[in-house]
Every structure is written in C-alpha cells, then in structure tokens.
Amino acid sequence: MAYIVATVSKYIIIFLMCFYTLSCFTGFFKDDEKKEKRIHLYQNFLMFFLHFLSFLVMYLRTDDQRFVPFYLAQVVLFLGTIILYNLLYPKVSRLIVNNMCMCICIGLMIIARLNFDLAIRQLVFAVLGVTFGLFVPVIIRKMKYLAKWRWIYAVVGIVTLLVVFFFADEQLGARRAIFINDVSVQPSEVIKIVFVFFVAASLKYSTSFKDVVITTAVAGVHIVILVLSTDLGTSVTMFIAYIVMLYVATRQPLYALLGIAGGAGASILGYQMFSHVRTRVAAWQDPFVIYDTGGYQLAQSLFAVGSGGWFGTGLFRGLPNSIPVVTEDFIFSAIVEELGVIFALCLILICVSCYVMFLNVAMELRQPFYKLIALGLGTTYIFQVFLTVGGSIQFIPSTGVTLPLISYGGSSFLSTMVMFGIIQGLYIVREDEEDLIEKRKQGPYEEVERTESRKKRREPTFQEVPKQRIR
Numbered sequence: 001m002a003y004i005v006a007t008v009s010k011y012i013i014i015f016l017m018c019f020y021t022l023s024c025f026t027g028f029f030k031d032d033e034k035k036e037k038r039i040h041l042y043q044n045f046l047m048f049f050l051h052f053l054s055f056l057v058m059y060l061r062t063d064d065q066r067f068v069p070f071y072l073a074q075v076v077l078f079l080g081t082i083i084l085y086n087l088l089y090p091k092v093s094r095l096i097v098n099n100m101c102m103c104i105c106i107g108l109m110i111i112a113r114l115n116f117d118l119a120i121r122q123l124v125f126a127v128l129g130v131t132f133g134l135f136v137p138v139i140i141r142k143m144k145y146l147a148k149w150r151w152i153y154a155v156v157g158i159v160t161l162l163v164v165f166f167f168a169d170e171q172l173g174a175r176r177a178i179f180i181n182d183v184s185v186q187p188s189e190v191i192k193i194v195f196v197f198f199v200a201a202s203l204k205y206s207t208s209f210k211d212v213v214i215t216t217a218v219a220g221v222h223i224v225i226l227v228l229s230t231d232l233g234t235s236v237t238m239f240i241a242y243i244v245m246l247y248v249a250t251r252q253p254l255y256a257l258l259g260i261a262g263g264a265g266a267s268i269l270g271y272q273m274f275s276h277v278r279t280r281v282a283a284w285q286d287p288f289v290i291y292d293t294g295g296y297q298l299a300q301s302l303f304a305v306g307s308g309g310w311f312g313t314g315l316f317r318g319l320p321n322s323i324p325v326v327t328e329d330f331i332f333s334a335i336v337e338e339l340g341v342i343f344a345l346c347l348i349l350i351c352v353s354c355y356v357m358f359l360n361v362a363m364e365l366r367q368p369f370y371k372l373i374a375l376g377l378g379t380t381y382i383f384q385v386f387l388t389v390g391g392s393i394q395f396i397p398s399t400g401v402t403l404p405l406i407s408y409g410g411s412s413f414l415s416t417m418v419m420f421g422i423i424q425g426l427y428i429v430r431e432d433e434e435d436l437i438e439k440r441k442q443g444p445y446e447e448v449e450r451t452e453s454r455k456k457r458r459e460p461t462f463q464e465v466p467k468q469r470i471r
Helices: 001-030 033-062 065-087 094-115 118-144 150-167 187-205 211-228 234-248 253-273 275-285 289-308 331-339 341-364 368-392 412-458 464-470
Strands: 169-171 172-179 183-185
Touching: 001 094, 001 341, 033 065, 033 094, 033 183, 033 187, 065 094, 065 118, 065 211, 065 464, 094 118, 094 331, 094 341, 094 412, 118 412, 150 172, 150 187, 150 211, 172 341, 183 275, 183 412, 187 211, 187 412, 211 234, 211 253, 234 253, 234 368, 253 275, 289 331, 289 368, 331 341, 331 368, 341 368, 368 412
Parallel strands: none
Antiparallel strands: 169 172, 172 183
C-alpha cells in the first residue's frame, strides 16, 4: 500500500508543481484585484498540498517519526510568513511571497531527504531569515538617505573581503568562510548586497566618464580580492551585476563591451594563475577523463541527472548522496534525480518569475537609486541560479555557488532573504509613488468640487475670507 501511495504521489507532486508554475505567469496579466487574490490563494493551496504529499512519501518510505514534527513546524512557518507579510505590509507583492515560500519548501524537503540533521539547521536559518526579512521592507521605506552612503558601502565591502582573504580557512580550493565557534560564516554573501548598493549610489551620483572610472576602479578592487580568494562564483556574479547596472545607468554600449572584454581577459589570467580553476575547467570539458583527480563530483552529478528522467525516480529511490557536497553546490542534481526533469524545469521557471517581478519593480520605480538596486539584486539572484544549474548539468564550469533559498547554507539563505525583503520594500515604495501620483492628479478636481460646494452653500472660500475681514 505504501508503495502505491508513494508511486502515485510522485506524479501528483509533478502536476501540482506544473500548475503552480503556470499560475506564476498567468498572474502577471490579471488587472482585477479579486482575481489576483484568488490566484494567490490557489498558489498557497498547491504549495501546502505538494508539501504534505512530499513529507507523507518520505515518512512512508522511512517510517521515521522525526518527519512529523518537522513537517508541522514548517507548516507553522509558512502560514506565519504569509499571514505576517499580509498584515504588516498590505501593499506587498503576494507573488514574491508565495514564490519565496515555495522555494524554501522545496529546499527543506530535499535537504530533509538528503540529511535530516542539516534540514533541522536549515529550518532554524529559515525562521531567522523570515524574521529578518520582515523588518527589511520598513527600513527601505523609511530610510530616505541610503543613496548618500556610497563610500561607506565601498569601505565596508573592501575591508570585509580583505578580512576574509587574510583570515578565512581554505575549503574546496576557495577562501570564503570564517569559523566562529564551529559556525561557518561567509561574509561575501552579504557583501554582494552591499556591493549593489555601492554601485547604485555611485551611478546615481554621477555617470560622467571620470566618476564611472572611479566607480569601476572601486568595483574592480572588490572583484580582484574575490579572485585572489578563488571565490569565483561570487566574483563572477558581482561582475555581471556591475556590467548590467552600468549599462542601464549610462546607456553606453561601449562600457558594456569593455567590461565583457576585461572579464574575458581576467578569466584567462585566472585560468593561468590558479590550478583550482584549471581543474574545474578540465572537469567541465570531460569529467570522465579525470574522474579520479577532479571530475568525480561532476560525473556523479551527470549520473544523477541522467537517471532521473522526466518524472524522477521518486523520493528515497535514487542515490543523490553519492554526489559530494550535494546539499550545497549540487542540490539541483538531487532534485532532478528524484523529482524529475519536469519538476526541475518548473523550479527554474519559478525563479525566472521572481526575476521578472524584480525587473517589473525596477522599471516602474521613478528614483534612479532604487531602480538600480532592484535591477542589481535581480541580476545577482538570477545569475546565481544560472551558475548553480549550469554547473550541475555541465553547461558551464562549476563555480561552487548555492541555489538561492534551496541549497543548504545559513549565510546564503539569510542574505537571499534580506535580498527578497529589499525587493519587497522597493515594491512598497513603488506603490507609494503611484498613490502619490494619483493624489496629485485628483487634487485640482477635488479643489474645484469643494469650491463649487461652498458657492452653493454661500460660504466664503479660503481666498475670500481675508477680503471680508478687510471690509
């Protein structure tokens, strides 16, 4: 009986994921608020149903009683997140909230399947992340002088990266984590956000050639320190975010071309300087040739992706734990193996829908500083997704970055939650701007109506009162 339930549930989970993904994009074209609310409630139903079936299958497969309280704790977390965002921020984007919860749901589900102890820690990170994320929108909305701190952002970013470069321990060929009482902290995850704020503040201040050169030099210092630390994933992500923000702010294709040329040259130089980079490139070219000396991880990832097929093997019916560092760098391969290619493609589309919302916020904001922040954070988010997925399927060399909100990792998770909180704050700022515009449009007409009303009641207007007093 348990086998039948698990087998049937596998296909139901995929269908639920497909319906949820479809609703993410149909919601873009709904202008009626009531229809939008129905779509959002429909998404919540699909997410909770998918979540329940997934943990039911894992419980039936393992008969592990720990899955029951773990599942219930997540239900409380998701309900609390949805309710609190709606109560505290009526103008918040429900689609972003739902997608955020869906990604957290999938991440906790697959991590619990891979390593239950890590899943408990990830749940703690999720609670902390949601708590921090709830405070961020009000900070973004109330603090009007964030654009004036560009040199503070630069100093904080460079000093923090230097501390990591000199004091971090090397892991898997990169120096990016500092251990505090056996707790690993990756400051570069937060510095990505600080870096976007610096670039946005600098380009908002001036886009003259001289100031662009200064901004590029400071940004280059950030990236060079990361390259010397062999933190390639973060350095590439920050570089792409800078090029996109620079092009949008200046509208100069020459800057973008020079940036791409410089990035290509830096890649070649990095390949020549670091053996770690050469190993990853060789593994990307053919992981089976150097299977024992650097290609084992990618080869196992490809085995997992190939064995999953369209519908996956089912939870606890694959071998994703044979992939080294599967809960962090290669969690996408585990998802493909046990949940299938269709499920994985839907997950990518959900991430794309988040990016579309980020761009929508960026395009409709009127203040250049906020517009560039939304664009930079959106680019950072989607490019990190691209690096993780591309590295898992041998589309690009592996860079060692995590899949946002899904992979295990406290620093990555918390920084992504802060990123989503900033976007929500900018979404509220956009709504405030639209409300102000509507009030300005209605102002003259309302004044005319009040004046006509006073005339009918034979009451003096504001301008007529002083004249009567003079008489």
